[in-house]
Amino acid sequence: MKIVHCSDLHLGKRVSGNKDYVNKRYRDFFIAFATFVDKVRELKPDICIIAGDIFDKKEINPDILSKTEYLFKQLRDSVKKEIIAIEGNHDNARILEESWLEYLQEQNILKVFYYNKDFEEKNYLKIDDVNFYPVGYPGFMIDETLTKLSEKLNPNEKNIVIVHTGISGRTNTLPGLVSTSILDLFKDKAIYIAGGHIHSFTTYPKEKPYFFVSGSLEFSNIQNEKSDKKGFILFDTDTLDYEFIEIKHRKRIKKDFSYTNFSDLENEFENFVKDLNLTGEEILVISMSVNN
Structure with a gap:
Protein backbone atom coordinates (compact mmCIF):
# COMPACT_ATOMS: atom_id res chain seq x y z
CA MET A 1 0.00 0.00 0.00
CA LYS A 2 1.29 3.46 -0.92
CA ILE A 3 0.61 6.37 1.43
CA VAL A 4 1.19 10.11 1.09
CA HIS A 5 1.50 12.13 4.28
CA CYS A 6 1.25 15.90 4.59
CA SER A 7 0.42 18.25 7.45
CA ASP A 8 -0.11 21.85 8.53
CA LEU A 9 -1.83 23.23 5.44
CA HIS A 10 -2.97 26.32 7.38
CA LEU A 11 -5.49 27.21 4.69
CA GLY A 12 -6.92 30.69 5.10
CA LYS A 13 -3.90 32.09 6.93
CA ARG A 14 -3.71 35.89 6.92
CA VAL A 15 -0.35 37.51 7.57
CA SER A 16 0.30 41.16 8.41
CA GLY A 17 1.56 43.68 5.86
CA ASN A 18 0.31 45.81 3.00
CA LYS A 19 -2.78 44.67 1.07
CA ASP A 20 -0.90 43.27 -1.93
CA TYR A 21 1.47 41.21 0.24
CA VAL A 22 -1.35 39.96 2.47
CA ASN A 23 -3.39 38.79 -0.55
CA LYS A 24 -0.40 37.08 -2.17
CA ARG A 25 0.48 35.20 0.99
CA TYR A 26 -3.18 34.22 1.51
CA ARG A 27 -3.16 32.63 -1.96
CA ASP A 28 0.22 30.97 -1.38
CA PHE A 29 -1.24 28.42 1.06
CA PHE A 30 -3.92 27.36 -1.43
CA ILE A 31 -1.36 27.25 -4.25
CA ALA A 32 0.88 24.99 -2.15
CA PHE A 33 -2.02 22.65 -1.46
CA ALA A 34 -3.01 22.68 -5.15
CA THR A 35 0.58 21.74 -6.05
CA PHE A 36 0.38 18.87 -3.56
CA VAL A 37 -2.90 17.71 -5.14
CA ASP A 38 -1.26 17.71 -8.58
CA LYS A 39 1.60 15.57 -7.28
CA VAL A 40 -0.86 13.14 -5.66
CA ARG A 41 -2.73 12.86 -8.96
CA GLU A 42 0.53 11.68 -10.55
CA LEU A 43 1.39 9.23 -7.77
CA LYS A 44 -2.11 7.72 -7.36
CA PRO A 45 -1.57 6.54 -3.75
CA ASP A 46 -3.94 4.30 -1.85
CA ILE A 47 -4.16 6.53 1.23
CA CYS A 48 -3.62 10.22 1.96
CA ILE A 49 -2.87 11.20 5.56
CA ILE A 50 -3.24 14.80 6.75
CA ALA A 51 -1.77 15.11 10.24
CA GLY A 52 -3.59 18.20 11.48
CA ASP A 53 -4.02 21.95 10.97
CA ILE A 54 -5.93 21.87 7.69
CA PHE A 55 -7.22 25.34 8.53
CA ASP A 56 -5.28 28.15 10.18
CA LYS A 57 -8.21 29.14 12.39
CA LYS A 58 -11.29 27.50 13.87
CA GLU A 59 -13.63 30.02 12.22
CA ILE A 60 -13.45 30.33 8.42
CA ASN A 61 -15.19 32.48 5.82
CA PRO A 62 -17.02 31.35 2.64
CA ASP A 63 -14.01 32.00 0.38
CA ILE A 64 -11.79 29.72 2.47
CA LEU A 65 -14.42 26.98 2.52
CA SER A 66 -15.09 27.23 -1.21
CA LYS A 67 -11.41 27.01 -2.17
CA THR A 68 -10.78 24.21 0.34
CA GLU A 69 -13.75 22.11 -0.76
CA TYR A 70 -12.78 22.45 -4.43
CA LEU A 71 -9.20 21.28 -3.84
CA PHE A 72 -10.23 18.45 -1.52
CA LYS A 73 -12.67 17.10 -4.10
CA GLN A 74 -9.79 16.96 -6.58
CA LEU A 75 -7.63 15.24 -3.98
CA ARG A 76 -10.38 12.71 -3.26
CA ASP A 77 -10.50 11.77 -6.93
CA SER A 78 -6.72 11.20 -6.91
CA VAL A 79 -6.61 8.80 -3.94
CA LYS A 80 -7.63 5.18 -4.47
CA LYS A 81 -8.99 4.34 -1.02
CA GLU A 82 -9.23 7.02 1.68
CA ILE A 83 -8.19 10.44 2.93
CA ILE A 84 -7.59 10.23 6.69
CA ALA A 85 -7.31 13.54 8.56
CA ILE A 86 -6.94 14.52 12.21
CA GLU A 87 -7.67 17.76 13.97
CA GLY A 88 -4.70 19.95 14.88
CA ASN A 89 -4.45 22.69 17.48
CA HIS A 90 -5.24 25.42 14.93
CA ASP A 91 -8.48 23.86 13.69
CA ASN A 92 -9.47 22.58 17.13
CA ALA A 93 -13.17 23.44 17.41
CA ARG A 94 -14.16 22.26 20.88
CA ILE A 95 -15.53 25.71 21.69
CA LEU A 96 -17.75 25.57 18.59
CA GLU A 97 -20.82 23.42 18.07
CA GLU A 98 -19.31 21.80 14.98
CA SER A 99 -15.97 21.76 13.20
CA TRP A 100 -15.62 22.68 9.54
CA LEU A 101 -13.63 19.45 9.25
CA GLU A 102 -16.89 17.70 10.07
CA TYR A 103 -18.47 19.44 7.09
CA LEU A 104 -15.80 18.01 4.77
CA GLN A 105 -16.52 14.57 6.18
CA GLU A 106 -20.24 14.99 5.58
CA GLN A 107 -19.44 15.66 1.92
CA ASN A 108 -17.74 12.22 1.81
CA ILE A 109 -14.42 13.87 1.03
CA LEU A 110 -12.40 12.58 3.98
CA LYS A 111 -12.57 10.82 7.34
CA VAL A 112 -11.68 13.08 10.25
CA PHE A 113 -10.71 12.06 13.78
CA TYR A 114 -10.47 14.09 17.00
CA TYR A 115 -8.66 13.38 20.23
CA ASN A 116 -10.91 12.04 22.98
CA LYS A 117 -10.48 9.95 26.11
CA ASP A 118 -11.69 6.80 24.30
CA PHE A 119 -9.46 7.34 21.29
CA GLU A 120 -8.14 3.74 21.22
CA GLU A 121 -11.63 2.39 20.49
CA LYS A 122 -13.14 5.27 18.52
CA ASN A 123 -10.09 6.33 16.50
CA TYR A 124 -9.35 3.16 14.62
CA LEU A 125 -9.54 2.20 10.97
CA LYS A 126 -8.41 -0.98 9.24
CA ILE A 127 -7.70 -0.81 5.52
CA ASP A 128 -6.45 -3.99 3.88
CA ASP A 129 -3.67 -5.29 6.15
CA VAL A 130 -2.90 -1.97 7.87
CA ASN A 131 -4.31 -0.70 11.18
CA PHE A 132 -4.65 3.09 11.37
CA TYR A 133 -4.79 4.86 14.76
CA PRO A 134 -5.63 8.57 14.14
CA VAL A 135 -5.01 10.02 17.62
CA GLY A 136 -5.63 13.71 16.92
CA TYR A 137 -4.11 16.50 19.03
CA PRO A 138 -3.70 15.44 22.69
CA GLY A 139 -1.90 18.65 23.71
CA PHE A 140 -0.38 18.38 27.20
CA MET A 141 -1.73 14.80 27.38
CA ILE A 142 0.61 13.68 24.60
CA ASP A 143 2.98 11.47 26.67
CA GLU A 144 0.18 9.73 28.55
CA THR A 145 -1.85 9.25 25.36
CA LEU A 146 0.93 7.71 23.30
CA THR A 147 2.14 5.54 26.18
CA LYS A 148 -1.37 4.15 26.50
CA LEU A 149 -1.58 3.48 22.78
CA SER A 150 1.84 1.81 22.61
CA GLU A 151 0.69 -0.78 25.15
CA LYS A 152 -2.21 -1.74 22.92
CA LEU A 153 -0.40 -2.25 19.62
CA ASN A 154 0.37 -5.74 18.37
CA PRO A 155 3.97 -5.84 17.05
CA ASN A 156 3.00 -8.60 14.62
CA GLU A 157 0.66 -6.28 12.71
CA LYS A 158 1.18 -3.27 10.48
CA ASN A 159 0.25 -0.30 12.65
CA ILE A 160 0.21 3.36 11.59
CA VAL A 161 -0.31 6.12 14.17
CA ILE A 162 -1.44 9.63 13.16
CA VAL A 163 -0.86 12.34 15.76
CA HIS A 164 -0.45 16.12 15.64
CA THR A 165 2.91 16.36 17.35
CA GLY A 166 6.61 16.86 16.75
CA ILE A 167 9.72 16.11 18.80
CA SER A 168 10.38 18.31 21.82
CA GLY A 169 13.84 19.83 22.25
CA ARG A 170 15.82 22.95 23.00
CA THR A 171 14.51 24.86 19.99
CA ASN A 172 11.04 23.29 19.89
CA THR A 173 9.02 24.53 22.84
CA LEU A 174 5.47 24.38 21.48
CA PRO A 175 2.88 22.71 23.72
CA GLY A 176 1.91 19.20 22.67
CA LEU A 177 5.37 18.00 21.61
CA VAL A 178 6.56 14.47 22.38
CA SER A 179 9.85 13.23 23.83
CA THR A 180 11.99 10.67 22.04
CA SER A 181 11.71 8.39 25.07
CA ILE A 182 7.96 8.08 24.38
CA LEU A 183 8.55 7.52 20.68
CA ASP A 184 10.96 4.71 21.59
CA LEU A 185 7.95 2.79 22.95
CA PHE A 186 6.76 2.32 19.36
CA LYS A 187 9.91 0.63 18.11
CA ASP A 188 8.83 -2.63 16.42
CA LYS A 189 5.18 -1.75 17.16
CA ALA A 190 4.45 0.89 14.52
CA ILE A 191 5.73 0.88 10.97
CA TYR A 192 4.93 4.57 10.61
CA ILE A 193 3.94 7.44 12.92
CA ALA A 194 2.61 10.40 10.94
CA GLY A 195 3.34 13.60 12.86
CA GLY A 196 2.74 17.31 12.36
CA HIS A 197 2.71 20.54 14.38
CA ILE A 198 6.37 21.31 13.54
CA HIS A 199 6.73 22.88 10.09
CA SER A 200 10.01 21.29 9.01
CA PHE A 201 10.66 17.76 7.72
CA THR A 202 11.79 15.50 10.58
CA THR A 203 12.43 11.79 11.07
CA TYR A 204 13.25 9.66 14.12
CA PRO A 205 15.34 7.66 14.88
CA LYS A 206 18.27 8.38 12.59
CA GLU A 207 18.59 4.76 11.49
CA LYS A 208 15.42 3.05 10.24
CA PRO A 209 13.04 5.87 11.21
CA TYR A 210 9.39 5.21 11.99
CA PHE A 211 8.37 8.70 13.20
CA PHE A 212 7.89 11.26 10.44
CA VAL A 213 6.90 14.92 10.39
CA SER A 214 6.28 16.03 6.83
CA GLY A 215 6.44 19.73 7.68
CA SER A 216 4.11 22.39 6.30
CA LEU A 217 3.49 22.83 2.56
CA GLU A 218 4.08 26.60 2.81
CA PHE A 219 5.98 28.94 5.14
CA SER A 220 3.69 29.75 8.03
CA ASN A 221 6.38 31.61 9.96
CA ILE A 222 8.77 32.94 7.33
CA GLN A 223 11.37 34.15 9.82
CA ASN A 224 11.68 31.24 12.26
CA GLU A 225 11.34 28.18 10.02
CA LYS A 226 14.83 26.80 9.48
CA SER A 227 14.46 24.67 6.36
CA ASP A 228 13.63 26.02 2.92
CA LYS A 229 12.38 22.60 1.82
CA LYS A 230 8.62 22.14 1.73
CA GLY A 231 6.82 18.99 0.70
CA PHE A 232 5.30 15.70 1.76
CA ILE A 233 6.23 12.06 2.32
CA LEU A 234 5.54 8.99 0.20
CA PHE A 235 5.63 5.73 2.17
CA ASP A 236 5.28 2.09 1.12
CA THR A 237 3.75 -0.14 3.81
CA ASP A 238 5.20 -3.29 2.21
CA THR A 239 8.83 -2.27 1.73
CA LEU A 240 8.86 0.44 4.46
CA ASP A 241 10.67 2.71 2.01
CA TYR A 242 9.97 6.44 2.21
CA GLU A 243 10.71 9.51 0.12
CA PHE A 244 10.41 13.20 0.90
CA ILE A 245 8.94 14.86 -2.18
CA GLU A 246 9.68 18.56 -2.36
CA ILE A 247 7.21 20.99 -3.90
CA LYS A 248 7.93 24.42 -5.35
CA HIS A 249 7.05 27.48 -3.33
CA ARG A 250 7.73 31.18 -3.23
CA LYS A 251 11.48 31.75 -2.79
Missing part, protein backbone atom coordinates in the same frame (compact mmCIF):
# COMPACT_ATOMS: atom_id res chain seq x y z
CA ARG A 252 12.57 32.91 0.66
CA ILE A 253 15.73 35.01 1.01
CA LYS A 254 17.15 35.69 4.47
CA LYS A 255 19.84 38.20 5.40
CA ASP A 256 21.11 39.58 8.73
CA PHE A 257 22.72 43.01 8.94
CA SER A 258 24.57 44.24 12.02
CA TYR A 259 26.58 47.48 12.07
CA THR A 260 27.89 50.20 14.35
CA ASN A 261 27.26 52.89 11.74
CA PHE A 262 23.75 53.29 10.34
CA SER A 263 24.98 54.85 7.06
CA ASP A 264 27.08 51.75 6.33
CA LEU A 265 24.09 49.53 6.94
CA GLU A 266 21.89 51.59 4.64
CA ASN A 267 24.44 51.53 1.79
CA GLU A 268 25.05 47.79 2.01
CA PHE A 269 21.33 47.05 2.19
CA GLU A 270 20.73 49.02 -1.01
CA ASN A 271 23.55 47.16 -2.78
CA PHE A 272 22.29 43.84 -1.46
CA VAL A 273 18.80 44.44 -2.87
CA LYS A 274 20.18 45.59 -6.25
CA ASP A 275 22.29 42.45 -6.62
CA LEU A 276 19.27 40.19 -5.98
CA ASN A 277 17.42 41.31 -9.12
CA LEU A 278 14.10 40.77 -7.34
CA THR A 279 11.00 40.05 -9.42
CA GLY A 280 8.54 41.00 -6.67
CA GLU A 281 7.52 37.37 -6.11
CA GLU A 282 10.16 36.51 -3.49
CA ILE A 283 9.84 36.64 0.29
CA LEU A 284 12.65 38.78 1.64
CA VAL A 285 13.38 38.32 5.36
CA ILE A 286 15.72 41.02 6.67
CA SER A 287 17.09 41.40 10.19
CA MET A 288 18.83 44.68 10.98
CA SER A 289 20.67 45.83 14.10
CA VAL A 290 22.84 48.83 14.87
CA ASN A 291 25.26 48.57 17.78
CA ASN A 292 26.01 51.83 19.51
Whole structure:
Protein backbone atom coordinates (compact mmCIF):
# COMPACT_ATOMS: atom_id res chain seq x y z
CA MET A 1 0.00 0.00 0.00
CA LYS A 2 1.29 3.46 -0.92
CA ILE A 3 0.61 6.37 1.43
CA VAL A 4 1.19 10.11 1.09
CA HIS A 5 1.50 12.13 4.28
CA CYS A 6 1.25 15.90 4.59
CA SER A 7 0.42 18.25 7.45
CA ASP A 8 -0.11 21.85 8.53
CA LEU A 9 -1.83 23.23 5.44
CA HIS A 10 -2.97 26.32 7.38
CA LEU A 11 -5.49 27.21 4.69
CA GLY A 12 -6.92 30.69 5.10
CA LYS A 13 -3.90 32.09 6.93
CA ARG A 14 -3.71 35.89 6.92
CA VAL A 15 -0.35 37.51 7.57
CA SER A 16 0.30 41.16 8.41
CA GLY A 17 1.56 43.68 5.86
CA ASN A 18 0.31 45.81 3.00
CA LYS A 19 -2.78 44.67 1.07
CA ASP A 20 -0.90 43.27 -1.93
CA TYR A 21 1.47 41.21 0.24
CA VAL A 22 -1.35 39.96 2.47
CA ASN A 23 -3.39 38.79 -0.55
CA LYS A 24 -0.40 37.08 -2.17
CA ARG A 25 0.48 35.20 0.99
CA TYR A 26 -3.18 34.22 1.51
CA ARG A 27 -3.16 32.63 -1.96
CA ASP A 28 0.22 30.97 -1.38
CA PHE A 29 -1.24 28.42 1.06
CA PHE A 30 -3.92 27.36 -1.43
CA ILE A 31 -1.36 27.25 -4.25
CA ALA A 32 0.88 24.99 -2.15
CA PHE A 33 -2.02 22.65 -1.46
CA ALA A 34 -3.01 22.68 -5.15
CA THR A 35 0.58 21.74 -6.05
CA PHE A 36 0.38 18.87 -3.56
CA VAL A 37 -2.90 17.71 -5.14
CA ASP A 38 -1.26 17.71 -8.58
CA LYS A 39 1.60 15.57 -7.28
CA VAL A 40 -0.86 13.14 -5.66
CA ARG A 41 -2.73 12.86 -8.96
CA GLU A 42 0.53 11.68 -10.55
CA LEU A 43 1.39 9.23 -7.77
CA LYS A 44 -2.11 7.72 -7.36
CA PRO A 45 -1.57 6.54 -3.75
CA ASP A 46 -3.94 4.30 -1.85
CA ILE A 47 -4.16 6.53 1.23
CA CYS A 48 -3.62 10.22 1.96
CA ILE A 49 -2.87 11.20 5.56
CA ILE A 50 -3.24 14.80 6.75
CA ALA A 51 -1.77 15.11 10.24
CA GLY A 52 -3.59 18.20 11.48
CA ASP A 53 -4.02 21.95 10.97
CA ILE A 54 -5.93 21.87 7.69
CA PHE A 55 -7.22 25.34 8.53
CA ASP A 56 -5.28 28.15 10.18
CA LYS A 57 -8.21 29.14 12.39
CA LYS A 58 -11.29 27.50 13.87
CA GLU A 59 -13.63 30.02 12.22
CA ILE A 60 -13.45 30.33 8.42
CA ASN A 61 -15.19 32.48 5.82
CA PRO A 62 -17.02 31.35 2.64
CA ASP A 63 -14.01 32.00 0.38
CA ILE A 64 -11.79 29.72 2.47
CA LEU A 65 -14.42 26.98 2.52
CA SER A 66 -15.09 27.23 -1.21
CA LYS A 67 -11.41 27.01 -2.17
CA THR A 68 -10.78 24.21 0.34
CA GLU A 69 -13.75 22.11 -0.76
CA TYR A 70 -12.78 22.45 -4.43
CA LEU A 71 -9.20 21.28 -3.84
CA PHE A 72 -10.23 18.45 -1.52
CA LYS A 73 -12.67 17.10 -4.10
CA GLN A 74 -9.79 16.96 -6.58
CA LEU A 75 -7.63 15.24 -3.98
CA ARG A 76 -10.38 12.71 -3.26
CA ASP A 77 -10.50 11.77 -6.93
CA SER A 78 -6.72 11.20 -6.91
CA VAL A 79 -6.61 8.80 -3.94
CA LYS A 80 -7.63 5.18 -4.47
CA LYS A 81 -8.99 4.34 -1.02
CA GLU A 82 -9.23 7.02 1.68
CA ILE A 83 -8.19 10.44 2.93
CA ILE A 84 -7.59 10.23 6.69
CA ALA A 85 -7.31 13.54 8.56
CA ILE A 86 -6.94 14.52 12.21
CA GLU A 87 -7.67 17.76 13.97
CA GLY A 88 -4.70 19.95 14.88
CA ASN A 89 -4.45 22.69 17.48
CA HIS A 90 -5.24 25.42 14.93
CA ASP A 91 -8.48 23.86 13.69
CA ASN A 92 -9.47 22.58 17.13
CA ALA A 93 -13.17 23.44 17.41
CA ARG A 94 -14.16 22.26 20.88
CA ILE A 95 -15.53 25.71 21.69
CA LEU A 96 -17.75 25.57 18.59
CA GLU A 97 -20.82 23.42 18.07
CA GLU A 98 -19.31 21.80 14.98
CA SER A 99 -15.97 21.76 13.20
CA TRP A 100 -15.62 22.68 9.54
CA LEU A 101 -13.63 19.45 9.25
CA GLU A 102 -16.89 17.70 10.07
CA TYR A 103 -18.47 19.44 7.09
CA LEU A 104 -15.80 18.01 4.77
CA GLN A 105 -16.52 14.57 6.18
CA GLU A 106 -20.24 14.99 5.58
CA GLN A 107 -19.44 15.66 1.92
CA ASN A 108 -17.74 12.22 1.81
CA ILE A 109 -14.42 13.87 1.03
CA LEU A 110 -12.40 12.58 3.98
CA LYS A 111 -12.57 10.82 7.34
CA VAL A 112 -11.68 13.08 10.25
CA PHE A 113 -10.71 12.06 13.78
CA TYR A 114 -10.47 14.09 17.00
CA TYR A 115 -8.66 13.38 20.23
CA ASN A 116 -10.91 12.04 22.98
CA LYS A 117 -10.48 9.95 26.11
CA ASP A 118 -11.69 6.80 24.30
CA PHE A 119 -9.46 7.34 21.29
CA GLU A 120 -8.14 3.74 21.22
CA GLU A 121 -11.63 2.39 20.49
CA LYS A 122 -13.14 5.27 18.52
CA ASN A 123 -10.09 6.33 16.50
CA TYR A 124 -9.35 3.16 14.62
CA LEU A 125 -9.54 2.20 10.97
CA LYS A 126 -8.41 -0.98 9.24
CA ILE A 127 -7.70 -0.81 5.52
CA ASP A 128 -6.45 -3.99 3.88
CA ASP A 129 -3.67 -5.29 6.15
CA VAL A 130 -2.90 -1.97 7.87
CA ASN A 131 -4.31 -0.70 11.18
CA PHE A 132 -4.65 3.09 11.37
CA TYR A 133 -4.79 4.86 14.76
CA PRO A 134 -5.63 8.57 14.14
CA VAL A 135 -5.01 10.02 17.62
CA GLY A 136 -5.63 13.71 16.92
CA TYR A 137 -4.11 16.50 19.03
CA PRO A 138 -3.70 15.44 22.69
CA GLY A 139 -1.90 18.65 23.71
CA PHE A 140 -0.38 18.38 27.20
CA MET A 141 -1.73 14.80 27.38
CA ILE A 142 0.61 13.68 24.60
CA ASP A 143 2.98 11.47 26.67
CA GLU A 144 0.18 9.73 28.55
CA THR A 145 -1.85 9.25 25.36
CA LEU A 146 0.93 7.71 23.30
CA THR A 147 2.14 5.54 26.18
CA LYS A 148 -1.37 4.15 26.50
CA LEU A 149 -1.58 3.48 22.78
CA SER A 150 1.84 1.81 22.61
CA GLU A 151 0.69 -0.78 25.15
CA LYS A 152 -2.21 -1.74 22.92
CA LEU A 153 -0.40 -2.25 19.62
CA ASN A 154 0.37 -5.74 18.37
CA PRO A 155 3.97 -5.84 17.05
CA ASN A 156 3.00 -8.60 14.62
CA GLU A 157 0.66 -6.28 12.71
CA LYS A 158 1.18 -3.27 10.48
CA ASN A 159 0.25 -0.30 12.65
CA ILE A 160 0.21 3.36 11.59
CA VAL A 161 -0.31 6.12 14.17
CA ILE A 162 -1.44 9.63 13.16
CA VAL A 163 -0.86 12.34 15.76
CA HIS A 164 -0.45 16.12 15.64
CA THR A 165 2.91 16.36 17.35
CA GLY A 166 6.61 16.86 16.75
CA ILE A 167 9.72 16.11 18.80
CA SER A 168 10.38 18.31 21.82
CA GLY A 169 13.84 19.83 22.25
CA ARG A 170 15.82 22.95 23.00
CA THR A 171 14.51 24.86 19.99
CA ASN A 172 11.04 23.29 19.89
CA THR A 173 9.02 24.53 22.84
CA LEU A 174 5.47 24.38 21.48
CA PRO A 175 2.88 22.71 23.72
CA GLY A 176 1.91 19.20 22.67
CA LEU A 177 5.37 18.00 21.61
CA VAL A 178 6.56 14.47 22.38
CA SER A 179 9.85 13.23 23.83
CA THR A 180 11.99 10.67 22.04
CA SER A 181 11.71 8.39 25.07
CA ILE A 182 7.96 8.08 24.38
CA LEU A 183 8.55 7.52 20.68
CA ASP A 184 10.96 4.71 21.59
CA LEU A 185 7.95 2.79 22.95
CA PHE A 186 6.76 2.32 19.36
CA LYS A 187 9.91 0.63 18.11
CA ASP A 188 8.83 -2.63 16.42
CA LYS A 189 5.18 -1.75 17.16
CA ALA A 190 4.45 0.89 14.52
CA ILE A 191 5.73 0.88 10.97
CA TYR A 192 4.93 4.57 10.61
CA ILE A 193 3.94 7.44 12.92
CA ALA A 194 2.61 10.40 10.94
CA GLY A 195 3.34 13.60 12.86
CA GLY A 196 2.74 17.31 12.36
CA HIS A 197 2.71 20.54 14.38
CA ILE A 198 6.37 21.31 13.54
CA HIS A 199 6.73 22.88 10.09
CA SER A 200 10.01 21.29 9.01
CA PHE A 201 10.66 17.76 7.72
CA THR A 202 11.79 15.50 10.58
CA THR A 203 12.43 11.79 11.07
CA TYR A 204 13.25 9.66 14.12
CA PRO A 205 15.34 7.66 14.88
CA LYS A 206 18.27 8.38 12.59
CA GLU A 207 18.59 4.76 11.49
CA LYS A 208 15.42 3.05 10.24
CA PRO A 209 13.04 5.87 11.21
CA TYR A 210 9.39 5.21 11.99
CA PHE A 211 8.37 8.70 13.20
CA PHE A 212 7.89 11.26 10.44
CA VAL A 213 6.90 14.92 10.39
CA SER A 214 6.28 16.03 6.83
CA GLY A 215 6.44 19.73 7.68
CA SER A 216 4.11 22.39 6.30
CA LEU A 217 3.49 22.83 2.56
CA GLU A 218 4.08 26.60 2.81
CA PHE A 219 5.98 28.94 5.14
CA SER A 220 3.69 29.75 8.03
CA ASN A 221 6.38 31.61 9.96
CA ILE A 222 8.77 32.94 7.33
CA GLN A 223 11.37 34.15 9.82
CA ASN A 224 11.68 31.24 12.26
CA GLU A 225 11.34 28.18 10.02
CA LYS A 226 14.83 26.80 9.48
CA SER A 227 14.46 24.67 6.36
CA ASP A 228 13.63 26.02 2.92
CA LYS A 229 12.38 22.60 1.82
CA LYS A 230 8.62 22.14 1.73
CA GLY A 231 6.82 18.99 0.70
CA PHE A 232 5.30 15.70 1.76
CA ILE A 233 6.23 12.06 2.32
CA LEU A 234 5.54 8.99 0.20
CA PHE A 235 5.63 5.73 2.17
CA ASP A 236 5.28 2.09 1.12
CA THR A 237 3.75 -0.14 3.81
CA ASP A 238 5.20 -3.29 2.21
CA THR A 239 8.83 -2.27 1.73
CA LEU A 240 8.86 0.44 4.46
CA ASP A 241 10.67 2.71 2.01
CA TYR A 242 9.97 6.44 2.21
CA GLU A 243 10.71 9.51 0.12
CA PHE A 244 10.41 13.20 0.90
CA ILE A 245 8.94 14.86 -2.18
CA GLU A 246 9.68 18.56 -2.36
CA ILE A 247 7.21 20.99 -3.90
CA LYS A 248 7.93 24.42 -5.35
CA HIS A 249 7.05 27.48 -3.33
CA ARG A 250 7.73 31.18 -3.23
CA LYS A 251 11.48 31.75 -2.79
CA ARG A 252 12.57 32.91 0.66
CA ILE A 253 15.73 35.01 1.01
CA LYS A 254 17.15 35.69 4.47
CA LYS A 255 19.84 38.20 5.40
CA ASP A 256 21.11 39.58 8.73
CA PHE A 257 22.72 43.01 8.94
CA SER A 258 24.57 44.24 12.02
CA TYR A 259 26.58 47.48 12.07
CA THR A 260 27.89 50.20 14.35
CA ASN A 261 27.26 52.89 11.74
CA PHE A 262 23.75 53.29 10.34
CA SER A 263 24.98 54.85 7.06
CA ASP A 264 27.08 51.75 6.33
CA LEU A 265 24.09 49.53 6.94
CA GLU A 266 21.89 51.59 4.64
CA ASN A 267 24.44 51.53 1.79
CA GLU A 268 25.05 47.79 2.01
CA PHE A 269 21.33 47.05 2.19
CA GLU A 270 20.73 49.02 -1.01
CA ASN A 271 23.55 47.16 -2.78
CA PHE A 272 22.29 43.84 -1.46
CA VAL A 273 18.80 44.44 -2.87
CA LYS A 274 20.18 45.59 -6.25
CA ASP A 275 22.29 42.45 -6.62
CA LEU A 276 19.27 40.19 -5.98
CA ASN A 277 17.42 41.31 -9.12
CA LEU A 278 14.10 40.77 -7.34
CA THR A 279 11.00 40.05 -9.42
CA GLY A 280 8.54 41.00 -6.67
CA GLU A 281 7.52 37.37 -6.11
CA GLU A 282 10.16 36.51 -3.49
CA ILE A 283 9.84 36.64 0.29
CA LEU A 284 12.65 38.78 1.64
CA VAL A 285 13.38 38.32 5.36
CA ILE A 286 15.72 41.02 6.67
CA SER A 287 17.09 41.40 10.19
CA MET A 288 18.83 44.68 10.98
CA SER A 289 20.67 45.83 14.10
CA VAL A 290 22.84 48.83 14.87
CA ASN A 291 25.26 48.57 17.78
CA ASN A 292 26.01 51.83 19.51
